Amino acid sequence: MILIAYYSWQGHTEKVATALAEKVGGRLAVIEPVSEVGMLRKAMMARFGMRAPIRPMQTDLSDVDFLVVATPVWARKVPPYVNEYLAGVTNAAGKPFSVLVEMGGSGGENAVAIVKKGLEERRMRFISSAVTLEREVDAGRFGPVVDELARTIVEAAAPAV
Ligand SMILES: Cc1cc2nc3c(=O)[nH]c(=O)nc-3n(C[C@H](O)[C@H](O)[C@H](O)COP(=O)(O)O)c2cc1C
Known part of the structure; x- marks a missing residue:
């Protein structure tokens, strides 16, 4: 089972995550904030790597074979709701993951590195990442x-014998 956990404020990340789910036959799980904060606070919370409460969702990966985390880039980092999700992941040791980030124009690799670090701390195994641009998504x-990200996921989830 491929789980695609994503947060999307304005719909771009959702669009890409949905396309990926269709491609790999994954299950989507939305990271929903308990409350959205104002624009300035969004940037500040991301910038300082803060966490903010999210609604209950699947964080236990016992029945998950592969995790994808999809997130927009905020302040060259990731939204506080994504930090909260990463901190909550359990039963993940040894499992593979990929990262999908969506951005306006810069900071994508930094955001990938943050998600990668968060999941490697949960002893997960990094497979691949991809960055999409807002204007390309529009x-x-x-x-x-x-397609390329899906290829790496399918290959890692079911290695050729
Ligand atoms: C608070 C905030 C900070 C942002 N910071 C960045 C940034 O550092 N680099 C960037 O390329 N885009 C940045 N963006 C733009 C978003 O990454 C971009 O609009 C993306 O498409 C949003 O995804 P969504 O529609 O799924 O919410 C920022 C957007 C917000 C709201």
């Missing part, structure tokens, strides 16, 4: 990036 031109 134009519906993110297919090839999703």
Whole structure:
């Protein structure tokens, strides 16, 4: 079972995560804030690596074979709700994961590194990452990036014998 946990404030990450789920046959799980804060606070909380409460969702990975975390880039980092999700993940040791980040223009690799570190602290195994651009998503031109990420996931989830 491939779980795709994502947060999306304005719908771009959701669009890409949904396309990926269709491609790999994954199950989507949305990271929902208990409450959204204002724009300035969003940037500040991301910038300082803070956490903020999320609604109950699947964090126990006992029945998950592969995890994908999909997130927008905020202040070259990730939203506080994503930090909260990463901190809550359990029964994950040894399991593979990929990271998908969506951004306006810069900080993608930094955001990937944050998610990677968070899940490696849970002793998970990094497989791959991809970065999409807001304008490409708006134009519906993110297919090839999703295809390539999907390929690495399917390959790692079911290695050739
Ligand atoms: C608080 C905040 C901070 C942001 N910081 C960055 C940034 O550092 N780099 C970047 O490329 N885009 C940044 N963005 C733009 C988002 O990553 C981009 O709009 C993305 O498409 C949003 O995804 P969503 O529609 O799933 O919420 C920021 C957006 C917000 C709201």
